[in-house]
Amino acid sequence: MKIRIDKAGCVGNARCAAVSEELFPLDDEGYIAIERIDVPPGKEDLARRGARACPERVIEIVEDDS
Numbered sequence: 856m857k858i859r860i861d862k863a864g865c866v867g868n869a870r871c872a873a874v875s876e877e878l879f880p881l882d883d884e885g886y887i888a889i890e891r892i893d894v895p896p897g898k899e900d901l902a903r904r905g906a907r908a909c910p911e912r913v914i915e916i917v918e919d920d921s
């Protein structure tokens with residue numbers, strides 16, 4: 856599983872980081888710091904919850920990149 860984020864659409868409300876700071880690190884100004892990340896094993900539910908938490912819907916879960 857991967858997470859893809861449209862950084863340009865981030866408004867910096869940190870809802871994602873409140874779910875998981877590991878999966879959704881923020882930059883110094885409180886915006887999402889990454890555009891993609893491989894989800895470590897066992898963190899899939901956190902990734903989905905973080906994506907749902909984003910009111911801007913800029914977090915996309917990619918279940919399988921094959």
Ligand code: SF4
Nearest residue numbers: 865866868869871909
């Ligand atoms: S929840 Fe969405 S809008 Fe808010 S900081 Fe995270 S990516 Fe940005």
